[in-house]
Amino acid sequence: MIRYIRWCAYFCAALLAALLINMGRVQVWEASAYGANPANKRTAVERYAKPRGDILVDGRPVTGSRDSGQLLRYERTYANGPLYAPVTGFSSQTYGTSFVERAEDPVLAGTDPGLSAFPFWYDLARGHPPGGNAVTTIRASMQRAAYTGLAGRRGAVVALEPATGRILTLVSSPSYDPAALSGTGARVKEAWTRLNADPARPMLNRALRETYPPGSTFKIVTAAAALDAGVVTDVDAPTQTPDPYPLPGTSTLLPNEATGCEDASMAEAVQWSCNTVMAKIGVQVGLAGMVEAARRFGFNDDGLRVPSWVSPSAFDTDMSPDQLALSSIGQFNTKATPLQMAMVASAVANGGELKRPYLVERTTQDDGSQVRRGEQHALGRAMSPATALRVQELMVKVVENGTGRNAAVPGAVVGGKTGTAQHGVGNAGTPYAWFIAWARAQGAPLPAVAVAVVVEDAAADRGGISGNSAAAPIARAVMAAALAAKPAP
Structure with missing residues (x-):
């Protein structure tokens, strides 16, 4: 037994x-x-059981949380949602997250180990600390100036601090209110369907994710490449360029919108935006030289994060001489994001050194204690300091007595470059209006801001589109706001 x-x-x-x-x-x-x-459902219930941490602009939250009383308790709210949507993105209980909401989700949701000195305790207790905050580099006055300037037209504005790479302005228009996607149910699904079906594509972040032909703003890259390569040693010397210019190996003639471009110098070509001169100079620099110059400015880089991913800007690496001529004036297959063209202006303003753009200054615990700080990194030297100084002088002439007079800011030194980019089959599309610029307060040692503006308004009169008329006034407003703002802490 x-x-x-x-x-x-x-x-x-x-x-x-x-x-x-x-x-x-x-x-x-x-x-x-x-x-x-x-x-x-336990994971989702736990995720939304507590308020989410906030995204801050100028020290003030532009996000919040609302007790919905539902199973998924706290929904995301947004202050001035359309103004900051390209920065914050959305946090949706139905469709997930985007942009800073996604990039800093562990901090905002309270799951980042850096939020607690004893992360294993929360693991054992099956909980997590309160959500932390993400402090952005955006300046509210500049963001509003850009958003107001676009006035609902399709386009984008990006402004950088040249010495650090801080993104001071990130606007995409038309925009949307991320709060419409925050919760669950039929209302959220209807908003998602409506926004995605809208032909104006309000959820597209044009500043980071859309690429455009940069047009004549790319001539700054070509000018820098020519000076660094020694192709041009005297910017005031005649270039012996005919008007129109026969594209190499073809019978096609490249015309100018401006007058007086025959045999113009490179300085005059930048000042008055002569296609012929800059196309010829690009061919003289050669394919290898132009590809390398574009790379130094950030083109063909598919790894840029700010911290959200950025669409790579493209400069072809295999072209015939006639294609190279067009690419050297920002046409053919050359494409750039507004962020990329702001980086071009920033490199010129910063003496040739290009800083990596970044959007999050630091992340903190809910009480403000720092978790991580955004690090400043140099992406390399886009051009020599001597070349940067010379290109700065060329860009100042554009604003003082050239095609970009509408960008002048009283009491400041401003350098700029206009661009009117043709596109579409047979260039039949309404041109994109571009303007890139930088501004330095009188007496200041360094420029405080570099900016890029693109306007792609299909409803505009084709004949009235130009970088000076459509884009330069927006750049002026953003630069004026930058110069008037107090330095970031």
Whole structure:
């Protein structure tokens, strides 16, 4: 009898061991799989059980949380949602997150280990600390100046601090209110469908994700390449360029919108935006030289993060001489984001050194204690300091007595470059109006801001589109706001 009791005890012990092993398998080895299972609502319930941390602009939150009283308790709210949507993105209980909401989600959601000195305690307790905050580099006055200037027209504005790479302005228009996507249910699904079906594409971040032909603003890259390569040693010397200019190896003649471009110098070509001269100079620099110059400015880089990913700007690496001529004036297959063209202006303003753009100054705990700080990095030297100084002089002439007079800011030194980019089949599309610029307060040692503006308003009169009329006034307003603003802490 005792033997049977012993066997029974052994059998019960084996069952208990099997139960413990299976419990360990479920809770340890397969926990992540069960947690990711769409049928498991506990993860979502826990995620939205507490208010989400905030995204800050100039020290003030532009986001918040609202107690919905539902199973997924706290929904995201936005102050001035359309104004800051290209920065914050959305945080939706239905469709996930985007932009800073996605890039800094662990901090905002309270799951980042850096939010607590004892992260393992929260793991054991199956909880997490309050959500932290993401402090952005955006300046509110500049953001509003850009948004107001675009006035709902399709386009984008990016402004950088040349010495650091801080993104001071990031505007895309038309915009949308991220709050419409925050919760769940039919209302959110209808908003998602409507926004995605809108032909104006309000959810497209044109500043970071759309690429355009940069037109004549790219001539700044060509000018820098020519000076660094020694192709041009005297910017005031005649270039012996005919008007119109025969594209190499073809019978096609490249015309000018401006007058007086025949045999113009490079300085005059930048000042009055002569296509012929800059196309010829690009061919003289050569394919390898132009590709390398474009790379130094950030073109063909598919790894840029700010911290959200950025569409790569493109300069072809395999072209015939006639294609190179067009590419050197920002046409053919050359494409750039507004951020990329702001980087071009920033490199010129910063003495040739290009800083990596970044959008998050620091992340903090909910009490303001720092978790991580955004690091400033140099992407390399886009041009020599001597070349940068010479290109600065060329850009100042554009604003003082050239095609970019509408960008002048009283009491400041401003350098700029206009661009009117043709596009579409047979260039039949309404041109994109571009303007890139930098501004330095009188007496200041360095420029405080570099900006790029693109306006792609299909409803505009084709004949009235130009960088000076459509884009330069917006750049002026943003630069004036930058010069009037107090330095960032």
